Amino acid sequence: xxxxxxxxxxxxxxxxxxxxxALVALWMLYFWRIFxxxxxxxxxxxxxxxxxxxxxxxxxxxxxxxxxxxxxxxPYNYAGHPFLADTQSAVFYPPxxxxxxxxxANPLPGALYTALQTEMALHVLLGSLLxxxxxxxxxxxxxxxxxxxxxxxxxxxxxxxxxxSGYPQLQLAVLEAGIWLPLALLGIFQAxxxxxxxxxxxxxxxxxxxxSLLAGHxxxxxxxxxxxxxxxxxxxWQHAPRDWRAWARRFVPAAALLGLVAGxxxxxxxxxxxxxxxxxxxxxxxxxxxxxxxxxxxxxxxLFPGFLTHWSPLYFGIAGLALAGVAAWRGAPGNRFFGAxxxxxxxxxxxxGTVVWDLxxxxxPGASWFRGQERAAFVIAHSASVxxxxxxxxxxxxxxxxxxxxxxxxxxLALAGVCAVFAAAWFVLWQTPDGAHYDAALRSAxxxxxxxxxxxxxxxxxxxQPHSRLPGVALVAVIAFDLFSVTMGTPNYDPxxxxxxxxxxxxxxxxREDMLAPGARIDGQRGITDNYGTLxxxxxxxxxSPLTVQSVHTFLEALPPxxxxxLLAVRFVLTDWEELPVPSExxxxxxxxxxxxxxxxxxxxxxxxxxxxxxxxVASDDEAYGxxxxxxxxxxxxxxxxxxxxxxxxxxxxxxxxxxxVRRFEPETIAIEVETPTAxxxxxxxxxxxxxxxTIDGQEADILRAYGGLSAVALPEAGAYTVxxxxxxxxxxxxxxxxxxxxxxxxxxxxxxxxxxxxxxxAEG
Numbered sequence: 136x137x138x139x140x141x142x143x144x145x146x147x148x149x150x151x152x153x154x155x156x157a158l159v160a161l162w163m164l165y166f167w168r169i170f171x172x173x174x175x176x177x178x179x180x181x182x183x184x185x186x187x188x189x190x191x192x193x194x195x196x197x198x199x200x201x202x203x204x205x206x207x208x209x210p211y212n213y214a215g216h217p218f219l220a221d222t223q224s225a226v227f228y229p230p231x232x233x234x235x236x237x238x239x240a241n242p243l244p245g246a247l248y249t250a251l252q253t254e255m256a257l258h259v260l261l262g263s264l265l266x267x268x269x270x271x272x273x274x275x276x277x278x279x280x281x282x283x284x285x286x287x288x289x290x291x292x293x294x295x296x297x298x299x300s301g302y303p304q305l306q307l308a309v310l311e312a313g314i315w316l317p318l319a320l321l322g323i324f325q326a327x328x329x330x331x332x333x334x335x336x337x338x339x340x341x342x343x344x345x346x347s348l349l350a351g352h353x354x355x356x357x358x359x360x361x362x363x364x365x366x367x368x369x370x371x372w373q374h375a376p377r378d379w380r381a382w383a384r385r386f387v388p389a390a391a392l393l394g395l396v397a398g399x400x401x402x403x404x405x406x407x408x409x410x411x412x413x414x415x416x417x418x419x420x421x422x423x424x425x426x427x428x429x430x431x432x433x434x435x436x437x438l439f440p441g442f443l444t445h446w447s448p449l450y451f452g453i454a455g456l457a458l459a460g461v462a463a464w465r466g467a468p469g470n471r472f473f474g475a476x477x478x479x480x481x482x483x484x485x486x487x488g489t490v491v492w493d494l495x496x497x498x499x500p501g502a503s504w505f506r507g508q509e510r511a512a513f514v515i516a517h518s519a520s521v522x523x524x525x526x527x528x529x530x531x532x533x534x535x536x537x538x539x540x541x542x543x544x545x546x547x548l549a550l551a552g553v554c555a556v557f558a559a560a561w562f563v564l565w566q567t568p569d570g571a572h573y574d575a576a577l578r579s580a581x582x583x584x585x586x587x588x589x590x591x592x593x594x595x596x597x598x599x600q601p602h603s604r605l606p607g608v609a610l611v612a613v614i615a616f617d618l619f620s621v622t623m624g625t626p627n628y629d630p631x632x633x634x635x636x637x638x639x640x641x642x643x644x645x646x647r648e649d650m651l652a653p654g655a656r657i658d659g660q661r662g663i664t665d666n667y668g669t670l671x672x673x674x675x676x677x678x679x680s681p682l683t684v685q686s687v688h689t690f691l692e693a694l695p696p697x698x699x700x701x702l703l704a705v706r707f708v709l710t711d712w713e714e715l716p717v718p719s720e721x722x723x724x725x726x727x728x729x730x731x732x733x734x735x736x737x738x739x740x741x742x743x744x745x746x747x748x749x750x751x752x753v754a755s756d757d758e759a760y761g762x763x764x765x766x767x768x769x770x771x772x773x774x775x776x777x778x779x780x781x782x783x784x785x786x787x788x789x790x791x792x793x794x795x796x797v798r799r800f801e802p803e804t805i806a807i808e809v810e811t812p813t814a815x816x817x818x819x820x821x822x823x824x825x826x827x828x829x830t831i832d833g834q835e836a837d838i839l840r841a842y843g844g845l846s847a848v849a850l851p852e853a854g855a856y857t858v859x860x861x862x863x864x865x866x867x868x869x870x871x872x873x874x875x876x877x878x879x880x881x882x883x884x885x886x887x888x889x890x891x892x893x894x895x896x897x898a899e900g
Contacts, residue, residue, distance in 0.1 A: 427486050530610070
């Protein structure tokens with residue numbers, strides 16, 4: 136006979152169901168304008184990084200994966216670059232694979248836009264549900280109803296606060312890498328409830344961090360890993376206070392398992408990414424270039440969102456701030472850890488403004504790889520959301536005495552007074568030169584005052600009525616009103632249906648269908664910018680990914696344009712220039728959002744494959760760049776190589792110069808038929824990065840480094856050859872094997888541990 140569920144279990148399930156349904160309903164309210172069928176009401180994410188980076192890359196994923204191919208190399212931006220190894224491509228991120236499957240083959244750009252925007256919104260919902268689950272679990276001892284309200288407040292604060300509603304919606308990898316942290320914390324909490332670690336829950340935390348890594352923003356994943364390890368250390372220390380040896384015996388294997396699971400499952404993305412990182416422009420960035428962060432004035436946006444910048448990532452609501460204070464005042468379990476985490480995140484977010492960044496740069500593994508230290512707001516947002524949830528539980532179980540209530544009310548009224556004084560000061564003292572008020576700042580301060588007054592009235596009343604549902608509902612309503620009013624319809628959106636976005640420009644069709652020979656490229660300064668070369672299948676030498684091949688970046692930024700165009704096989708230049716520094720013809724006049732521009736066709740473009748019969752050997756890339764800056768140096772006659780080619784070159788082009796024709800030009804395979812009257816060097820406008828392998832008539836051949844960053848193959852004597860290059864990086868193969876093995880190991884461990892637990896429960900019962 137099956138025992139009937141206990142009433143407490145029924146109450147908990149009912150509370151969770153109501154809370155989850157409420158969170159889903161609030162999510163639908165927040166995003167209703169991106170789902171509405173009415174074109175008059177529809178909003179979509181503004182074009183920029185979201186479209187120029189993520190939609191463009193997503194289109195390439197769909198094309199290649201729908202055809203049963205793994206997109207290792209992308210020939211359409213940066214003169215070609217390792218697509219998989221560019222972590223923001225998120226090729227193997229499971230939710231992205233699901234989106235790819237749902238989109239189907241050959242979608243229009245508007246369909247890609249709609250699908251990826253929907254993925255963004257669904258991740259916001261997923262993040263809110265995971266945060267709810269975490270706070271609900273760590274506060275479960277206070278009763279299902281109270282705990283559910285705490286979880287809801289934490290979920291709303293994270294999902295609709297200033298951080299998540301700001302640039303992470305446009306920087307999709309930042310958003311998707313961050314939403315898995317609550318699941319990792321939940322796994323760690325469950326694993327550390329008893330003296331002996333729960334290994335299966337540690338595995339769950341590792342899976343969550345692996346998903347974060349696969350989502351494609353390693354900096355956010357690094358913050359998540361640091362916070363997860365710190366939480367693991369904190370939780371284990373609670374079981375062994377002042378006993379470092381006992382703590383270490385638990386922490387070291389648990390942390391090792393966490394790292395092995397996360398790193399192993401994500402190895403298929405991590406290993407290629409780490410290899411590629413060594414060859415990108417990121418490596419040339421200095422300490423100062425990586426140390427940018429929030430200006431100190433941004434702290435004011437904790438109270439006054441939007442008065443300094445478009446986004447307010449430090450804002451988590453006036454009521455949320457008050458609830459975080461309640462958590463600290465009432466000594467809610469865990470408040471010290473998350474309070475300290477929020478403080479560390481805040482100081483880190485100032486970047487080089489404090490010495491903390493120096494210490495992190497020198498001592499924190501991986502920290503020196505990344506710029507944009509203001510992204511530590513990720514840590515603040517998650518910690519503040521947990522504190523708001525803990526404060527909600529503390530408030531709903533308080534039952535404040537008259538003296539405590541009076542102190543509490545005075546503190547909240549003081550907060551309201553600060554907001555009111557600020558609003559009055561903006562109105563009276565600070566005006567624009569023409570006498571008008573700074574409307575955005577005034578609106579922000581006035582609304583903050585309203586919210587602070589509302590909080591000061593509501594929270595003390597709730598403190599007098601513990602374990603009551605109505606105050607909890609009112610509190611959730613105030614949080615939603617606050618955050619939705621501030622962040623809903625931020626500058627992230629335009630009144631354009633997503634399906635109408637990114638219509639293909641006519642020039643893209645013309646270039647793709649009529650003008651470009653195999654391997655030829657454009658310089659998309661106008662018209663086809665960002666990563667739209669990838670979206671429209673037009674090979675471009677530019678792009679906006681933060682991970683650009685260093686040599687290509689140097690060609691474009693440090694060499695004369697004519698030299699860069701020659702090295703990179705540029706045939707068309709899209710620019711507003713009327714005349715180029717080399718002979719060209721304007722073959723089309725087009726217009727983009729910035730106005731009219733010209734399409735120049737170069738008179739004598741260098742082909743993708745070019746035979747040279749002389750060579751200069753240099754000791755470094757910098758020496759090669761120095762030669763290339765000299766106008767008199769003939770780079771078509773003499774290749775610049777990193778080492779002796781091992782063949783005897785005539786030194787000048789023979790009367791019969793031979794030929795090199797591209798017969799096959801696919802993303803990971805290039806085949807060139809060559810006829811040469813003597814030994815020569817076949818130079819290619821292909822960035823030289825690890826992973827490419829060359830053969831001459833089926834025999835392995837060495838790839839030389841030419842011109843400080845391109846590829847070349849030496850041909851030993853006169854004759855006809857077929858030179859084939861294939862991109863097969865060992866890091867992908869090794870990563871795929873490690874990820875597959877880790878997945879099998881995790882699945883097997885889950886089955887074994889679950890079976891053992893069931894046997895143990897049956898033996899006890």
